[in-house]
Amino acid sequence: MKQFISFIRKEFYHIFRDRKTMLILLVMPIVQIVIFGFALTNEVKNSKFSVLDNAHDAASAALIQQLDASQYFELQSNLHSYNDISEAFKKGTIKLAVVIPEHFSDDLEHQNKAQVQLVADASDPNVANTLVNYAGAVILDYQDRITQDKKLPYTINTEIRMLYNPQLKGAYNFVPGVMAMVLLLVCTMMTAITIVKEKEMGTMEIMLVSPLKPLLIIIAKAIPYLLLSIVNIISILLLSVFVLDVPINGSIVLLMSESILFTIVSLSLGLLISTGASSQQTAMFISLVGMFLPTVMFSGFMFPVENMPKPLQIISNIVPAKWYYIIVRSVMIKGVGIEAVWKETLVLFGMMLFFLGMAFKQFKIRLA
């Protein structure tokens, strides 16, 4: 046990004494989340929208006026037919179209119920979703205002149409996505590099000649990165909740446990890479090209997996980040419990066992 603790302490010395490692480990995750966060919130300010107002009555005018007045939207033009909508989207002049049906005022007053259609350009799903959410909120606001002095509440149903990307991905994609990316980077790449570094320095030779058990070397190498990853998960979640207003709707304990599971999967991948790589460059290259790119491509964070060709969809199943991404979105955004994500959890667990098993099998008790 003393050997073990001493080994871990040594690992922390390595980490704390290298500014570059510290930067990658602790600063980069925060920078990433902030960049992604603000890039997203900036984009929806003063978004251009057009109106196809088939009603031309007092209520529709008031609604349009309220949308225009909000900081998120700016009225671009009035349209005259349904075809104009797709024209405007194709030209790229607007990001949202609001369709108000005939007899809008009448419907509200007599039936207490009216329809509004929101059409968004969902080729950029994050932006589209945010815009629709914001527009929905403005309309709700309007509805509350006109309901105040009425006995029966008015209801405006918003019907949403997402153009170009009907299976829209959520707006808070990036938080789960960045979590997956950061954990993968920290655990897989850094662990692989740190073990290979010992090979390069020749200290691995002494470790192997020492009474230390290979299992102990591997675990001791991985533990500091596990601990740092937990710090990263917590800081990302704190930033998400308090700076980016992304809610955690589900159980925090569940979210943390799933994240730790994914961390261990990434660590075992890093260990597996380190057993095969003989130089730090190789380890870095395999981690980046072999792990990082597939994560960005196939996790569903950047590009919706459902829209990919079938073969790619099948490939995406072997990317651990895909499963983690589904779990985090479900727990964090949808707020569901383990009963909804047990399958994905099981997949990750299986991957962990597989990678760890492979890593131990591959780890050489000798040099060649």
Add this chain to the structure above:
Amino acid sequence: MGNEKVITAEQLTKRFGDFVAVDAISFEVSKGEIFGFLGANGAGKTTAMRMLCGLSLPTSGKATVAGFDVFKQNESIKKKIGYMSQKFSLYEDLTVKENIRFYGGIYGKSDSFIKEKTEKLLQQLHLTNEANALVRSLPLGWKQKLAFSVAIFHEPDIVFLDEPTGGVDPVTRREFWNMIYEASARGITVFVTTHYLDEAEYCNRVSIMVDGKIEALDTPAKLKEQYHAESMDEVFLQLARKATRSDG
């Protein structure tokens, strides 16, 4: 060996902050001379050599190499010198021929010059059959001889050799020195550092650096006389033991 001086250094100094790595060294090297440059680890050999090769700017003093000023004309110096070190000299993943071609190309030699000289060189080194073999596959001694040939391929005025024979077997080591003698006979000045003190005896003159200063400079015979020593080994130990910073 003529009287023409190809290296002159006068009060040449290099400081890194408060640390004086090379402390006002002065010496001259003649054309065709084999000049041994000895010193313990950390005595300042490498720094001095880097200044002379035009890789590092001196803090103060004066020096010329092949007639060029190390302060202002370091690019011209680089064309007139060859360099070989134990650590890096050849590309292991290129073939023998490719390495020669590459270095010839760096120094702007014409294709016909390179072609002609490559054939000659391969014959001299008995490497004609290995011309298309990867350098990686050659024994260390052959690599070192090839590296030296490559370093003088462009007929430089001076060749700097940084521990060229480390780890090489005694027979190949002598073959290597034979090549040094031949280069020197052709008028190439050889500036060499080594850890093998018997090799110091092969030099025309030897300088020994201690704590950044040149403590002794003369022919091996005169140095031995001066320090009442049987061998250069003893001379070196007497001087190097005075060092205060070699191990700090």
Add this chain to the structure above:
Amino acid sequence: MPAVTVDHITKTYGTKKSIVTALDDVSFHVEQGELFGIIGPDGAGKTSLFRILTTLLLADKGNAVVDGNDVVKDYRSIRNKVGYMPGKFSLYPDLSIEENLAFFATIFNTTVSENYHLIKDIYEQIAPFKDRRAGKLSGGMKQKLALCCALIHKPTVLFLDEPTTGVDAVSRKEFWIMLKGLKQQGITILVSTPYMDEASRCDRVALIQGGKILQINTPEGITQQFGRKLFAVKSANMLDLLHQLKSINGVQDAYPFGEFHHVVLKEGVDNITMPPNTVSKEVKPDIEDCFIALMKNNG
């Protein structure tokens, strides 16, 4: 029981197309408490041999026993009791002297104080810099620290792979004095070196070249077996002299040797007429002369 027994060890690397034989049927043994030198140039197979003996590498053929344990079957027990200093001084450059030593002590299940007597003489030389990071040390200091780290668990057999390579002559001398001290404490030491002049400091040496052992004997024993007359010759023009010497009848070999050329006479030849204007004297061969002779016989 010998401390180390090497029995017909062969080790090759590479694929079928290009096989490199690192060790070719090597056998020898090292007695308890002996200071045994393995002397040969780079690529002779020294490192492969050390790695096989420290259980890091498996031989293709043959067995080896270290301190009573088979290097393949009982590798765990060997790892508990040998000390190993690989060719590169394998230290953590970002840890201080003190931290490196403490770390290596704990991974070998011991503490610095427990075996301090063993390293005291060596450690005291570097102790003034104990807070300095290992990456900032000079070659000689790194070498001393690496030796302390290899000794800290009181190994029964100590393997030192080229401990003096790249270290200056002063540190090399000091290092051999340290080894002598360790030998007196009863530790068996195997040390490899490319420097022929270090052979005389060992009890026995094995000369190795191209994976083959050329000879094993005491340093004196090796030089006594030289069996030919050897002269040291010098003149004003050494390069010309060498060519002249080689062309003389009765000369087996001539090569530069320090300030002289060494001239080896053919077997049975007692004397030759030296070229004019030369200084010559008969000398005793040293290990380097023997190595050159053995290399040329084998090649």
